[in-house]
Amino acid sequence: MSEPFLLGVLGGMGPLATLDFQRQLLEATPAQSDQQQLPSVVWNVPQIADRQKALAGTGPSPLPQLIHGIRVLNQAGASHIAIPCNTAHHWYEALSEASAAPILHIVDATLAALEQEANTPQRVGIIATKGTLDAGWYQQKLAAQGIEVVEPTPEELTQWFVPGCYAVKRGALKEGGELLAQQALALFARGAQKLILACTEVPVALQAVDAPFLHLTFDPAQALAERCSQLWQAN
Amino acid sequence: MSEPFLLGVLGGMGPLATLDFQRQLLEATPAQSDQQQLPSVVWNVPQIADRQKALAGTGPSPLPQLIHGIRVLNQAGASHIAIPCNTAHHWYEALSEASAAPILHIVDATLAALEQEANTPQRVGIIATKGTLDAGWYQQKLAAQGIEVVEPTPEELTQWFVPGCYAVKRGALKEGGELLAQQALALFARGAQKLILACTEVPVALQAVDAPFLHLTFDPAQALAERCSQLWQAN
Numbered sequence: 403m404s405e406p407f408l409l410g411v412l413g414g415m416g417p418l419a420t421l422d423f424q425r426q427l428l429e430a431t432p433a434q435s436d437q438q439q440l441p442s443v444v445w446n447v448p449q450i451a452d453r454q455k456a457l458a459g460t461g462p463s464p465l466p467q468l469i470h471g472i473r474v475l476n477q478a479g480a481s482h483i484a485i486p487c488n489t490a491h492h493w494y495e496a497l498s499e500a501s502a503a504p505i506l507h508i509v510d511a512t513l514a515a516l517e518q519e520a521n522t523p524q525r526v527g528i529i530a531t532k533g534t535l536d537a538g539w540y541q542q543k544l545a546a547q548g549i550e551v552v553e554p555t556p557e558e559l560t561q562w563f564v565p566g567c568y569a570v571k572r573g574a575l576k577e578g579g580e581l582l583a584q585q586a587l588a589l590f591a592r593g594a595q596k597l598i599l600a601c602t603e604v605p606v607a608l609q610a611v612d613a614p615f616l617h618l619t620f621d622p623a624q625a626l627a628e629r630c631s632q633l634w635q636a637n
Numbered sequence: 638m639s640e641p642f643l644l645g646v647l648g649g650m651g652p653l654a655t656l657d658f659q660r661q662l663l664e665a666t667p668a669q670s671d672q673q674q675l676p677s678v679v680w681n682v683p684q685i686a687d688r689q690k691a692l693a694g695t696g697p698s699p700l701p702q703l704i705h706g707i708r709v710l711n712q713a714g715a716s717h718i719a720i721p722c723n724t725a726h727h728w729y730e731a732l733s734e735a736s737a738a739p740i741l742h743i744v745d746a747t748l749a750a751l752e753q754e755a756n757t758p759q760r761v762g763i764i765a766t767k768g769t770l771d772a773g774w775y776q777q778k779l780a781a782q783g784i785e786v787v788e789p790t791p792e793e794l795t796q797w798f799v800p801g802c803y804a805v806k807r808g809a810l811k812e813g814g815e816l817l818a819q820q821a822l823a824l825f826a827r828g829a830q831k832l833i834l835a836c837t838e839v840p841v842a843l844q845a846v847d848a849p850f851l852h853l854t855f856d857p858a859q860a861l862a863e864r865c866s867q868l869w870q871a872n
Contacts, residue, residue: 421656424656428652436651441681443682447676447678448674572668573663
């Protein structure tokens with residue numbers, strides 16, 4: 403392809419997670435000057451229907467707005483597209499059909515990174531929205547690698563995950579971090595050796611409370627950023 | 638205007654400063670949910686001719702690339718455009734002509750914010766590129782308010798500012814911060830009561846070394862972010 407490399411980022415879900423992803427893109431790229439950093443165009447428009455509510459059947463679908471963002475990124479010249487939001491991957495097929503540029507899948511990037519770990523864990527916990535858990539992408543691909551999956555219970559999601567997530571979204575990072583840390587500890591208590599933080603709000607919040615188990619967590623957005631950076635460097 | 642609010646950010650100068658500006662946009666906006674945050678589309682393409690070298694006559698002009706970014710942002714639906722790079726404002730007139738959306742001027746935003754300070758300083762230092770200093774925007778507008786300006790000498794720029802700036806651009810924030818702190822202290826020593834950090838690399842670097850005089854500095858990118866957020870909130 404002679405088309406120049408330009409990463410389109412379909413962000414805004416939420417706006418803070420989009421910034422965190424951009425920081426991960428910078429950190430993943432060894433650069434001695436501005437010019438060596440990965441070029442990107444970022445659609446960071448958070449006025450988008452709530453993904454969790456849409457999948458619970460209590461709100462409108464975000465698909466038309468997601469497709470609009472994908473079209474803007476294509477028009478801007480994106481050669482590849484990344485979506486730093488696990489739940490939005492529910493609409494991955496429809497978005498791929500609407501996009502000339504290929505969309506990198508966050509689950510594929512995560513599993514590829516997990517495969518490269520020195521000691522592959524036997525049991526992995528997943529912190530994610532009900533939408534991501536119901537979709538089953540992580541569970542199926544982990545099972546295919548012989549890895550047992552530990553999931554939050556519906557009660558845990560209601561008590562810790564959902565309020566933790568919405569706390570982050572209103573900027574209360576510490577409050578969110580403390581709730582999400584409870585969720586994480588419950589998964590460790592049920593035998594998880596590592597955790598996949600499969601919702602882009604979670605790593606930001608756990609860092610804000612300096613959670614002591616961060617070295618046992620795996621951030622899909624970071625895996626996606628590293629995959630994007632590899633493509634840019636090989637360009 | 639019935640056109641929806643969408644901030645276009647002409648970034649990439651450098652990519653880290655562009656992220657810092659996006660963080661300032663979030664912080665300037667009181668939001669209880671993702672949906673209340675300012676919507677933006679960000680052109681973060683650092684493969685752009687070096688502004689300092691272009692103005693020194695030792696490199697090509699970045700204008701064609703800047704105009705391309707402005708066109709992409711307009712095409713994406715930007716209702717307003719912000720450029721979180723002081724030096725790039727050298728091409729402000731030409732960019733405004735190429736843009737249907739109005740471009741907010743970083744110097745106007747800064748001076749408006751300075752006017753609202755409780756105790757207006759008598760003498761203000763400016764840390765900026767030679768291009769920004771030669772353009773004289775800050776000096777003229779400060780003088781019009783009866784404020785005396787303290788500028789870096791050419792020797793100081795060579796010894797501290799320029800190497801400090803390029804250190805930031807290659808990710809060496811602490812090294813850059815130490816050099817730029819020397820520049821700042823020299824301006825305080827010549828009587829500056831406050832400093833305008835009129836190059837978007839400088840605040841990031843001074844924060845990285847936790848400079849003890851940060852409360853005496855003024856960040857034009859932050860003033861610009863606050864202006865953008867006011868427009869969004871009044872929308």
